[in-house]
Amino acid sequence: MPKYEPILLKNMLQPGYTGSLADYERAGGYQAIRKVLGKVSPADVTAVVIKSGLRGRGGAGFPTGVKWGFLPKDYQGPRYLCCNADESEPGTFKDRQLIERDPHQLLEGMLLACYAIGAASSYIYIRGEFVLGAKILEQAINDARAAGYVGKNIFGSNTSIDIWVHRGAGAYICGEETALLESLEGKRGLPRVKPPFPATHGLYNKPTVVNNVETLANLPHILNRGAEWFASIGSPPKSTGTRVFCVSGHVTRPGNYEVPMGITFRELIYEQAGGMRSDKKLKAFIPGGASAPFLTPDHLDVKLDFESVALAGSMLGSGGVTVMEEGTDMVWAALRLMEFFYHESCGKCSPCREGSSWLVQIMRRIVNKRGQMADLETLTDLCKNIAGRTVCAFGDAEVSPILSTLKHWRHEYVAMIHAAEAANLIRPEPVGTKH
Amino acid sequence: MLKDKYKNEIDDILARYPVKRSALLPLLYMAQREQGYITEAAMQEIAGILRLTPPQVYETATFYTMLNLKPVGKFHLQVCKSLMCALVGSDTVIGWIGAKLGIKPGETTPDKLFTLSVVECLAACGTGPMMQVNDDYYERLTEEKLDRILADLRQTGTCSLKTGPFMWPEPSGAKS
Numbered sequence: 216m217p218k219y220e221p222i223l224l225k226n227m228l229q230p231g232y233t234g235s236l237a238d239y240e241r242a243g244g245y246q247a248i249r250k251v252l253g254k255v256s257p258a259d260v261t262a263v264v265i266k267s268g269l270r271g272r273g274g275a276g277f278p279t280g281v282k283w284g285f286l287p288k289d290y291q292g293p294r295y296l297c298c299n300a301d302e303s304e305p306g307t308f309k310d311r312q313l314i315e316r317d318p319h320q321l322l323e324g325m326l327l328a329c330y331a332i333g334a335a336s337s338y339i340y341i342r343g344e345f346v347l348g349a350k351i352l353e354q355a356i357n358d359a360r361a362a363g364y365v366g367k368n369i370f371g372s373n374t375s376i377d378i379w380v381h382r383g384a385g386a387y388i389c390g391e392e393t394a395l396l397e398s399l400e401g402k403r404g405l406p407r408v409k410p411p412f413p414a415t416h417g418l419y420n421k422p423t424v425v426n427n428v429e430t431l432a433n434l435p436h437i438l439n440r441g442a443e444w445f446a447s448i449g450s451p452p453k454s455t456g457t458r459v460f461c462v463s464g465h466v467t468r469p470g471n472y473e474v475p476m477g478i479t480f481r482e483l484i485y486e487q488a489g490g491m492r493s494d495k496k497l498k499a500f501i502p503g504g505a506s507a508p509f510l511t512p513d514h515l516d517v518k519l520d521f522e523s524v525a526l527a528g529s530m531l532g533s534g535g536v537t538v539m540e541e542g543t544d545m546v547w548a549a550l551r552l553m554e555f556f557y558h559e560s561c562g563k564c565s566p567c568r569e570g571s572s573w574l575v576q577i578m579r580r581i582v583n584k585r586g587q588m589a590d591l592e593t594l595t596d597l598c599k600n601i602a603g604r605t606v607c608a609f610g611d612a613e614v615s616p617i618l619s620t621l622k623h624w625r626h627e628y629v630a631m632i633h634a635a636e637a638a639n640l641i642r643p644e645p646v647g648t649k650h
Numbered sequence: 651m652l653k654d655k656y657k658n659e660i661d662d663i664l665a666r667y668p669v670k671r672s673a674l675l676p677l678l679y680m681a682q683r684e685q686g687y688i689t690e691a692a693m694q695e696i697a698g699i700l701r702l703t704p705p706q707v708y709e710t711a712t713f714y715t716m717l718n719l720k721p722v723g724k725f726h727l728q729v730c731k732s733l734m735c736a737l738v739g740s741d742t743v744i745g746w747i748g749a750k751l752g753i754k755p756g757e758t759t760p761d762k763l764f765t766l767s768v769v770e771c772l773a774a775c776g777t778g779p780m781m782q783v784n785d786d787y788y789e790r791l792t793e794e795k796l797d798r799i800l801a802d803l804r805q806t807g808t809c810s811l812k813t814g815p816f817m818w819p820e821p822s823g824a825k826s
Contacts (some may be wrong), residue, residue: 228821293668305732305771308816315815336668343716344772346785351815379666384675384714387770401674401700403713419669463734463775470776470819505733505771535775537734551733555770561713 218486222448222457223432224473227316234351236358239319245364247438248326253372260331264434266442268455273299273390273427274504274532275608276521283332285414286422295423296329296337297399298431301383301390303342304504305555306535309459309471310428314341314348317432318355322365322378324431327438329376332424336377340395343384352380387559391607392425394561405563406607429459450477454520458531462488464538465495474519481515484538495540499623503532505552506612508619509545529619545624546631549616550578556613564605570597571613578617581628584635591628595621652680652695660699670700674710678717687718715769723758723765725803728782731768734775743779743791744768750800763804776818786812 217228226232226242239245251260265280286294298321302310313321321339329337341349356378359365367375381399383389389398393407396418417423433456437445446455454476460483463469467489474487480500484490491497499509502519508529510517517527524531539548557571577594580586598614605611621628653660663676677699681692693707700707711717718726727747731740744755747766751759755768774780777789788799788811795811802809 227817230821232821234815302773303771306734306775308773308775308777308818311773311816312818316817342773343714344782347787347813347815381666381672382675382679384679385716385769386714398675399672400669401671401710403710461776463778464737468819471817537737537775539737543737548733548737551731551736555732558770 219457219474221473222436223313223317223320223429223459224471226320227312232316234315234317234319234355236319236355236362239317243439244319244435245323247435248323248330248364249370251327251330251438252370252374257331257333260327260438263442264331264437267437267445268442268452269430269433269437269445270454270521271427272429272433272458272534274304274506274530276531279426279430282414282426283328283424285412286332286424287415290422293336293419293421294332294334295418295421296325296332296334297392297395297418297423297425298325298337298339299390299392299395299425299427300339300341300345300348301395302345302428302533303387303390303559304506304533304535305552306461306463306501306504306537307533308461308463309534311345311348312471313428313432313459314345315351318352319359320432320435321352321428322355322359324434325378326364326369326376327434328424328426328431330374332422334424335375336379338379338381338399338418340381340383340389340399342389343382345382349380349382356380386561387555388561388607388609391609394607395425396423403561405561406609408606449475450518450520450523453522454531458519458534460487460519461533461535462538463535464500465492465497465540465543466490466538467492476520477518477523479516479518480510480536483519483536484515488538491538491540493540495542497538498541498543499539499545499548501535501537502527502529504535505555506530506608506615507532508615509548509623510619511623529615545620545627546578546582549620550575550582552616553578553613556609556616560609560613564610566601566604567610567613570601570610573597574613574617581631581635584631584638586628586632586635588629588632590632591621591625652677652684652692653699655684656680671702671706674700674702674707675714678707678711682718686724687721721762724763725783726765726767728767728769728772730770730772730774730778730780730782732771732775734771735778735780738778740779743781743796746793746796750796764800774813774816777813783809783812787816789813 261283269279270276386404388394389404391406394404398404413423449455459473472487514527557575560571562568602611602614663673677696681688697704697707753766758765779791780789799809
């Protein structure tokens with residue numbers, strides 16, 4: 216028996232569970248929407264979600280019900296729900312499992328969200344690489360439509376809700392909610408300047424809510440078992456419920472583990488994921504996807520909730536925990552992540568577009584033992600001029616690997632530069648602006 | 651012409667969106683499925699269907715890495731090289747493929763069967779090293795597995811080692 220009661224992964228942990236409509240209903244699926252539809256007002260559904268304390272599972276951790284509440288009450292035109300299934304944050308692979316193993320759990324969550332915000336159309340924006348996930352979702356939607364659960368007058372009520380799958384095409388930035396909307400409109404995925412926020416000017420300039428897969432998948436359980444039940448799990452009052460944490464890197468059993476928020480990293484890494492894969496000790500870990508600053512073994516007893524991780528100088532983000540063992544070259548690790556951000560920068564804002572290119576070139580130079588001491592200052596200076604100076608949060612994210620490794624493992628940078636000086640190979644490669 | 655061949659499918663896609671331009675990515679995918687990559691002629695036709703200018707189609711098509719504007723091999727091997735996969739050996743996998751097929755990242759074998767690309771995170775970090783071949787994921791790669799995948803692809807066009815509906819660790823808990 217698992218130590219903690221799984222909620223989102225409960226069905227798929229049952230032997231023989233296929234995620235089909237019949238299986239889902241046998242496990243008590245589509246009861247929450249039946250209970251709510253026409254019997255509980257949309258405002259009351261929102262109130263329950265606010266009371267549960269559910270916060271967005273995509274990275275930012277914004278309270279879900281509060282986000283819904285921002286939609287204009289008196290607006291008569293169409294509203295939209297978009298499910299953010301563009302899971303692209305390095306270190307994160309939970310949505311893929313939630314989609315492929317229990318698609319109806321997500322669909323029921325979407326129906327509940329649509330009902331609460333008054334949306335008749337919703338789109339699942341799924342990353343293009345998840346071809347199998349998109350097929351499974353389309354099959355699930357077709358089955359639900361045939362059963363009368365999706366489409367016109369669902370469950371015989373006068374509410375109509377449609378769900379469509381929309382595949383992305385390989386751009387990390389489309390996980391940013393306004394870039395997702397641009398992409399869904401058939402444009403380049405460039406984030407919009409906010410305000411106005413999607414709640415008033417979203418998809419096709421209409422009021423729109425964008426919620427993550429895991430966030431939506433929680434809704435049927437909250438409506439079934441009540442806000443008090445949900446709020447009692449985890450680390451109340453601010454981090455309620457469970458999280459599906461994705462553990463990767465140098466551990467014995469990498470994978471998805473659903474645990475209540477508030478357990479320590481030590482427990483997640485050493486008990487759930489089986490500890491380090493060899494005799495080598497843990498050297499560093501990333502607590503919440505590539506955008507989250509690196510932490511050290513000193514932070515192992517930090518609790519996995521939004522506030523505690525923020526207090527430790529990082530962020531819980533998407534819940535992707537990557538573990539690195541002794542012997543991992545931290546400058547190399549930061550360069551790998553920097554290369555990711557360089558590749559994925561959408562190019563809209565100059566600090567991020569030019570800065571990411573510049574950072575990669577300096578980092579490569581240091582790793583290739585051609586660096587000099589002045590490079591460290593340039594790195595810090597550049598990072599400070601990127602963070603907070605871009606339209607979206609990408610700018611803050613891309614500097615975190617370098618700034619955090621410089622903070623905790625500056626001596627490794629210095630050693631590389633000393634090696635360069637000793638070899639007398641200091642010939643800085645020209646710094647261009649090729650992108 | 652896409653319009654003649656796939657009229658129903660196109661109508662079906664258009665019906666999903668209140669604004670035509672939203673159908674752009676789905677139609678570009680359709681063009682890519684048809685010819686393996688997206689030709690200029692296809693982009694012009696799509697512009698006509700969606701009442702866009704060809705540059706509007708082109709600006710979107712050039713933004714997304716999964717849309718090939720140049721021909722690729724029959725099997726597009728895309729190995730993830732982001733940090734999480736790199737920690738567990740993705741560079742070694744790239745080396746194996748290079749040695750076995752004689753191609754570097756970005757290159758295609760002379761028989762036009764395999765193209766090797768090195769890509770960023772594909773959301774399979776717990777099961778790295780991994781690669782995507784066309785629509786399928788292959789995870790927890792070893793040299794032995796890779797040999798079998800390449801041989802099976804050559805012979806049958808697919809391989810049973812591809813990942814099904816994803817769950818890791820597996821529910822039985824048998825694997826450790």
